[in-house]
Amino acid sequence: MVELLVTMDLEVAEDHDLDDQAKILDRLRSDLASLGLPITLFTVANAARRFRHPLQGLHADGHEIGCHGLDHAAEENYRLLGAEAARQRLRRATDEIHASIGERPRVFRGPYMATSCATQSALIELEYEADCSVCPQRLDFALTRGGSAGWLTAPRVPYSPSERSPHRRGDRPLRVVPLSCLGAPFISGLLYLAGLPGVTAFYRTLLAEARRTGAPLVFLFHSYEFARFTGEQRDARPWLHRRYLRDPEERYQLNLELLQRMLLEPGLHPSTVSTWLRNHGGSQ
Numbered sequence: 001m002v003e004l005l006v007t008m009d010l011e012v013a014e015d016h017d018l019d020d021q022a023k024i025l026d027r028l029r030s031d032l033a034s035l036g037l038p039i040t041l042f043t044v045a046n047a048a049r050r051f052r053h054p055l056q057g058l059h060a061d062g063h064e065i066g067c068h069g070l071d072h073a074a075e076e077n078y079r080l081l082g083a084e085a086a087r088q089r090l091r092r093a094t095d096e097i098h099a100s101i102g103e104r105p106r107v108f109r110g111p112y113m114a115t116s117c118a119t120q121s122a123l124i125e126l127e128y129e130a131d132c133s134v135c136p137q138r139l140d141f142a143l144t145r146g147g148s149a150g151w152l153t154a155p156r157v158p159y160s161p162s163e164r165s166p167h168r169r170g171d172r173p174l175r176v177v178p179l180s181c182l183g184a185p186f187i188s189g190l191l192y193l194a195g196l197p198g199v200t201a202f203y204r205t206l207l208a209e210a211r212r213t214g215a216p217l218v219f220l221f222h223s224y225e226f227a228r229f230t231g232e233q234r235d236a237r238p239w240l241h242r243r244y245l246r247d248p249e250e251r252y253q254l255n256l257e258l259l260q261r262m263l264l265e266p267g268l269h270p271s272t273v274s275t276w277l278r279n280h281g282g283s284q
């Protein structure tokens with residue numbers, strides 16, 4: 001059996017309609033309940049404040065709430081932040097998310113998928129159980145703000161990181177649960193470029209590998225993708241983004257279809273990051 005970890009990053013996207021961003025969370029809550037699909041939401045602390053009520057609803061339904069940083073500003077890049085700055089930001093973010101939902105987050109994903117040894121030290125200090133920021137064999141690492149050449153050689157299954165590198169195995173009391181990648185990351189953006197048939201072929205390749213290795217299948221989307229784009233400089237976005245399917249409703253439907261399809265795959269069962277960790281306590 002392979003576990004499917006559907007993850008969502010919750011941010012305040014200033015260039016997308018803010019009312020849409022709040023409303024989509026309630027719609028998602030109802031659709032996830034219909035699907036019987038638990039997910040892990042990584043929330044930025046400012047998004048936990050702004051979308052507090054819908055987030056509390058999702059939490060009450062049993063979805064896991066993790067931490068996605070304090071404000072997701074450009075400077076909140078955990079690949080580059082010093083140890084003290086990382087510690088302070090993570091402490092504040094953890095406290096603020098705790099105050100919003102009534103429970104301390106135990107799982108983390110860095111803004112821009114960025115992490116570091118110093119970040120992982122702070123996570124351990126703050127009693128986090130998992131860092132979900134690593135993208136093994138994701139080839140566009142140099143084009144992303146948080147990307148690292150360490151992604152090229154990072155393990156493809158969850159691991160305890162080393163004190164010398166967040167991308168190597170070691171014995172730190174933390175687990176790295178990587179995003180599923182195969183050259184490209186398993187994210188919703190791929191749906192808007194390759195369509196459902198392309199992404200189905202992609203995840204089935206990952207699933208065949210996961211059946212051999214015991215890794216979970218980890219998918220990522222952002223809720224703001226389903227809100228109207230209100231920014232002005234659409235053409236200033238990276239060229240790949242300009243080729244995306246743009247209609248938020250179509251995007252939402254495509255993601256729902258993908259989730260429904262994955263839930264019908266034999267031997268693939270949805271779970272949250274913490275539940276996966278509990279079920280797989282030993283190191284791999």
Ligand SMILES: [Zn+2]
Nearest residue numbers: 009011111112
């Ligand atoms: Zn993010």
